[in-house]
Amino acid sequence: MHIHNLSLQNSLLNTFISEIRDKNIQKDSMRFRRNIERIGEVLGYEMSKTLNYISSSVETPLGKCNVDLPENEIVLCSILRAGVPLHNGLLNYFDKAENAFISAYRHHKHNPESFEIIVEYLACPNLENKTLILADPMLATGQSMLATFEALKPFGTPKETHLISVIGAKDGVEFVEQNFNKDTHLWIATIDDTLNNKGYIVPGLGDAGDLAFGEKLQQ
Numbered sequence: 678m679h680i681h682n683l684s685l686q687n688s689l690l691n692t693f694i695s696e697i698r699d700k701n702i703q704k705d706s707m708r709f710r711r712n713i714e715r716i717g718e719v720l721g722y723e724m725s726k727t728l729n730y731i732s733s734s735v736e737t738p739l740g741k742c743n744v745d746l747p748e749n750e751i752v753l754c755s756i757l758r759a760g761v762p763l764h765n766g767l768l769n770y771f772d773k774a775e776n777a778f779i780s781a782y783r784h785h786k787h788n789p790e791s792f793e794i795i796v797e798y799l800a801c802p803n804l805e806n807k808t809l810i811l812a813d814p815m816l817a818t819g820q821s822m823l824a825t826f827e828a829l830k831p832f833g834t835p836k837e838t839h840l841i842s843v844i845g846a847k848d849g850v851e852f853v854e855q856n857f858n859k860d861t862h863l864w865i866a867t868i869d870d871t872l873n874n875k876g877y878i879v880p881g882l883g884d885a886g887d888l889a890f891g892e893k894l895q896q
């Protein structure tokens with residue numbers, strides 16, 4: 678797997694990451710969503726540098742201009758609910774992309790420390806030979822990413838797969854590295870050292886879905 682950890686370089690991205698982590702700033706849910714969206718824009722822009730470009734031309738009012746443009750057919754897939762603002766950020770840049778949505782949530786069956794991933798809703802176009810971007814802001818254990826990828830298999834085989842995430846835990850990154858094809862790219866804003874016994878990333882930011890959309894009752 679090709680891992681691109683963008684926080685290793687100094688950039689404005691680190692300001693957005695620090696704001697979504699900050700326990701005071703993150704109380705402003707509109708700013709939280711917008712920061713996730715901005716991170717999606719930055720990650721998408723960086724990922725776009727690896728697309729296939731073909732020569733094209735554009736007519737301006739004054740003449741003709743040659744330009745190389747990406748030819749990839751992109752499908753953006755994000756995992757509900759926390760994936761929605763990240764999806765919006767990616768769609769701001771990949772505005773011609775097709776879109777897929779899937780619900781994958783943690784179901785705590787017996788106690789808060791054990792959970793299974795439930796996939797219920799899935800809407801997806803044909804993926805055959807396309808560039809699949811799978812987006813979820815939190816890569817904690819990596820189980821949601823894998824469950825989603827498995828659920829997408831009946832929709833065709835993508836030419837390439839890019840995972841996009843905001844904060845990952847080392848364990849989750851290792852898990853996707855072991856379970857996805859070697860050619861897969863992971864574009865991630867930053868990676869933290871630890872997962873706690875409830876599967877939360879530490880220091881992380883807390884619960885991304887709740888911060889973006891409000892607390893939910895446990896099912």
Ligand SMILES: O=P(O)(O)OC[C@H]1O[C@H](OP(=O)(O)OP(=O)(O)O)[C@H](O)[C@@H]1O
Nearest residue numbers: 758759782783816817818819820821886
């Ligand atoms: O890597 P994993 O261990 O699978 O955990 C990550 C998942 O947890 C969060 O979703 P959550 O279950 O909190 O649902 P939500 O988006 O509805 O809040 C997050 O958005 C990921 O989908």
Ligand SMILES: O=c1cc[nH]c(=O)[nH]1
Nearest residue numbers: 817877878883884885
């Ligand atoms: O730290 C985590 C882990 C999973 N989901 C979140 O929202 N946060």
Ligand SMILES: [Mg+2]
Nearest residue numbers: 884885886887
């Ligand atoms: Mg959540």
